[in-house]
Amino acid sequence: MTANPPIEGDVCRTEMECHQEARSHLPAIAERIIDHCESSSCYTHIDSEPIPSEGFVADIIDMFRELLFPGYFSREKLDPVNLRYSLGQTISKLYDLLADLIAHNIRHDCLRYNQSCSHCETRGHSLALEMMDAIPEIRQILASDVQAAFDGDPAAKSHDEIIFSYPGIYATSVYRVAHKLFELGVPLLPRIMAEHAHSITGIDIHPGAVIGKRFVIDHGTGVVIGETTRIGDNVRIYQGVTLGALSLPKDAGEKLRGKKRHPTIEDDVIIYSGATILGGDTVIGSRSVVGGNVWLTESIPPDTTVMMETPRLVIREAKHAAGS
Numbered sequence: 001m002t003a004n005p006p007i008e009g010d011v012c013r014t015e016m017e018c019h020q021e022a023r024s025h026l027p028a029i030a031e032r033i034i035d036h037c038e039s040s041s042c043y044t045h046i047d048s049e050p051i052p053s054e055g056f057v058a059d060i061i062d063m064f065r066e067l068l069f070p071g072y073f074s075r076e077k078l079d080p081v082n083l084r085y086s087l088g089q090t091i092s093k094l095y096d097l098l099a100d101l102i103a104h105n106i107r108h109d110c111l112r113y114n115q116s117c118s119h120c121e122t123r124g125h126s127l128a129l130e131m132m133d134a135i136p137e138i139r140q141i142l143a144s145d146v147q148a149a150f151d152g153d154p155a156a157k158s159h160d161e162i163i164f165s166y167p168g169i170y171a172t173s174v175y176r177v178a179h180k181l182f183e184l185g186v187p188l189l190p191r192i193m194a195e196h197a198h199s200i201t202g203i204d205i206h207p208g209a210v211i212g213k214r215f216v217i218d219h220g221t222g223v224v225i226g227e228t229t230r231i232g233d234n235v236r237i238y239q240g241v242t243l244g245a246l247s248l249p250k251d252a253g254e255k256l257r258g259k260k261r262h263p264t265i266e267d268d269v270i271i272y273s274g275a276t277i278l279g280g281d282t283v284i285g286s287r288s289v290v291g292g293n294v295w296l297t298e299s300i301p302p303d304t305t306v307m308m309e310t311p312r313l314v315i316r317e318a319k320h321a322a323g324s
Helices: 008-023 026-036 057-068 083-112 120-133 135-152 159-165 167-183 189-201
Strands: 216-218 236-238 242-244 276-278
Touching: 057 083, 057 135, 057 167, 057 189, 083 120, 083 189, 120 135, 120 167, 135 159, 135 167, 135 216, 167 189, 167 216
Parallel strands: 216 236, 242 276
Antiparallel strands: none
16 A cells, blocks of 8 residues: 655654754754854954955056056056046045054954054054055066066067956066055065965065066966065066975974075076075076976076976877777
8 A cells, every 4th residue: 555645744844843843953053153252262353453465456456556556457447538537536535444454454363462552543554654655666676577578578468468367467467566565564565465466366476576677477377476586687487386485393483484595596597487596595596597397496506507307208009999
């Protein structure tokens, strides 16, 4: 004898009871989660200090790009008639947002780490003014980066193509702004900006690195440039290049903070894809070439080429299946 199928209402009621039973465990789980916030092993930001804001970082970067490359990323067409008005509006908005954000981040560090009063609002406006005043200088060095990319890349059809579409120029633009903020001693914001560019391009440049003019990152994905790296003028690097530190001890944070840990790359050097160059004492001499996949932890003199030996290829003829 065939059993009658369950009534739809009974199935729904059973499922609802299961759902309620599962939810009945939530209060105890919530208590565990909340109680664990008081554990020393849990990093929290539960206090009266302001939270550093990263919500405005993308807006700040967009406005900087409007000013660094006028007309390329503006929200309206620029022409000789509206140039002063449009850029003036962007300058005013960027200054206000930047001053507030710098003051906010300074106040955060002041309160959270019990620092002496640093006059957050006054410093925020002062540092924002210095940053805005540096825009023509940053624009000039970025122009050299764009020109170097065009000079060295036969695939580039125009400067416009490079500015609009090359991830290396985007990452370098953000780096040059973040580096100036880093030099001015602005907390947190330079790193947040650098990580925003990293998330978009796959290019990780610490804002503390010092990079000369006519700098080119070709393709770019996977490039890492550490905090104490020093790069001269007219340097070109390709995707997957790491300019990093040697293996660090567990307590390196305290012992090595602020010390030179990353290599120095002198003028007119080319570093091909996948190369890894490590160590604060490592110097790549001017006009040298570092080949793909090379691993270097020692210095090389100027006018040197370092290449991997050509690997031996093993080519086997495929075996065909029986009867084919």
